[in-house]
Amino acid sequence: MEGQSRIEERVLARVRTGRDELVGLLGELIACDTSSREGNAAARDEAKLQEILAARLRGLGADVRVWEPEPIEPGETPACLFHLDFVGRPQLVARVAGTGRGRSLLLNGHIDAVPYGDVSRWQSHPLKAEVRDGRLYGRGANDMKGALASFVHVLECLRAEGVRPAGDVVLAANTEEESTGTGGLRVAQSGVAADAGICGEPTGFDVWAACRGAMTFVVGIPGRTGHAEMPQPGWRDGGAVNAIERLEIVLAAARRLREDWRTRDDSRHPLLSTPDIVPTMVRGGEWTVTYPDRCTLTCDVEYMPSRVDGCGWAQGVRDELEALFDATAAADPWLAEHPLSYEYLTEAVPAEVPVDHEIVRLPLQCAAELGRHGRVAGLDSWHDAATFTRFGTPTVSFGPGGFETAHRENEYVPVDDLVDHACAVALVALRFCGT
Numbered sequence: 001m002e003g004q005s006r007i008e009e010r011v012l013a014r015v016r017t018g019r020d021e022l023v024g025l026l027g028e029l030i031a032c033d034t035s036s037r038e039g040n041a042a043a044r045d046e047a048k049l050q051e052i053l054a055a056r057l058r059g060l061g062a063d064v065r066v067w068e069p070e071p072i073e074p075g076e077t078p079a080c081l082f083h084l085d086f087v088g089r090p091q092l093v094a095r096v097a098g099t100g101r102g103r104s105l106l107l108n109g110h111i112d113a114v115p116y117g118d119v120s121r122w123q124s125h126p127l128k129a130e131v132r133d134g135r136l137y138g139r140g141a142n143d144m145k146g147a148l149a150s151f152v153h154v155l156e157c158l159r160a161e162g163v164r165p166a167g168d169v170v171l172a173a174n175t176e177e178e179s180t181g182t183g184g185l186r187v188a189q190s191g192v193a194a195d196a197g198i199c200g201e202p203t204g205f206d207v208w209a210a211c212r213g214a215m216t217f218v219v220g221i222p223g224r225t226g227h228a229e230m231p232q233p234g235w236r237d238g239g240a241v242n243a244i245e246r247l248e249i250v251l252a253a254a255r256r257l258r259e260d261w262r263t264r265d266d267s268r269h270p271l272l273s274t275p276d277i278v279p280t281m282v283r284g285g286e287w288t289v290t291y292p293d294r295c296t297l298t299c300d301v302e303y304m305p306s307r308v309d310g311c312g313w314a315q316g317v318r319d320e321l322e323a324l325f326d327a328t329a330a331a332d333p334w335l336a337e338h339p340l341s342y343e344y345l346t347e348a349v350p351a352e353v354p355v356d357h358e359i360v361r362l363p364l365q366c367a368a369e370l371g372r373h374g375r376v377a378g379l380d381s382w383h384d385a386a387t388f389t390r391f392g393t394p395t396v397s398f399g400p401g402g403f404e405t406a407h408r409e410n411e412y413v414p415v416d417d418l419v420d421h422a423c424a425v426a427l428v429a430l431r432f433c434g435t
């Protein structure tokens with residue numbers, strides 16, 4: 001313990017005394033099945049979970065809004081290409097008003113958690129929180145209901161100690177982070193903003209100040225059908241063309257691009273891995289004795305924050321992909337006259353916060369005072385923090401527990417991490433918003 005004011009000491013003591021309440025709240029959140037959905041699958045316990053949070057937050061005098069946003073419509077955003085409704089999946093925003101003179105702080109968490117899969121592979125039921133050896137087990141304990149519980153606990157402890165930060169503290173709990181990212185998008189679009197933000201992804205007390213963008217890129221390879229067991233004339237004479245065999249050309253293009261991206265100057269980032277293109281799915285063929293007239297290769301493309309253009313999306317990356325695949329295909333006479341086709345399924349846009357920003361340094365400093373020494377890092381995948389950053393609130397991720405148990409069976413968060421995270425967030429809120 002060092003350098004903390006009397007008020008801070010009081011609040012930290014309250015956070016620690018309330019350890020069981022924090023564990024209890026997390027257990028309530030885990031008991032709600034908020035498994036992330038595919039497409040427009042029916043809602044589960046999302047509304048119930050938001051109501052649990054809303055009741056707690058109203059209880060401490062916050063201005064709470066829980067609402068089902070307008071559906072996402074096709075063409076609206078590359079994040080989701082189909083009609084997606086929010087029926088039964090409300091978003092929540094709670095504002096704890098400051099005394100009016102300080103900076104505001106956003107605390108953000110997603111309430112959805114990846115599906116828990118085969119229950120028999122869990123040592124305890126994924127929807128029933130259980131503490132064993134100082135670890136709280138359950139789906140979402142780590143990613144990231146633990147941080148959400150921690151945020152609410154902080155607000156309750158501030159209130160219990162009669163401490164009101166000078167700036168507003170805004171808590172936003174959204175859905176869809178694990179699927180399309182559109183829950184956070186709708187929350188940001190609703191006007192939720194602050195001077196800085198913390199998203200509670202399980203960073204293990206590191207601060208993630210940057211993330212890569214991701215797009216799903218599908219290359220369509222044309223062919224021509226014909227009997228696979230009969231001699232075929234040349235394609236110019238009407239013969240069959242095997243689309244699957246031309247996959248080699250497309251895979252070679254992907255490899256070339258990856259090598260180029262690995263060595264290029266605009267690919268270097270101090271916190272992130274180089275951009276990448278990873279073939280993830282192949283589909284082709286209709287019948288065992290028919291030449292396949294079509295084959296598709298799906299690739300996961302990860303790109304740097306610097307590639308986002310003025311429209312907020314990475315059109316330049318799309319142009320580069322198509323130019324390179326076109327150029328490679330042009331060497332093949334069939335593909336030169338029957339071009340590849342391109343489709344983009346979804347896109348998650350990257351963002352970064354300057355490493356000298358206070359919202360990067362302050363959480364690290366506060367955690368270090370508690371003996372939790374983290375570092376500035378980046379996330380090679382994507383998180384909701386990028387959305388809030390793009391909408392004007394510089395937002396980093398800073399959360400309890402490491403990423404190791406996220407998206408796995410027997411997911412857990414160490415209870416000591418939870419308590420220390422709540423302590424660190426309380427210090428950040430007091431220092432950033434002022435008292």
Ligand SMILES: [Zn+2]
Nearest residue numbers: 143144177201
């Ligand atoms: Zn997460």
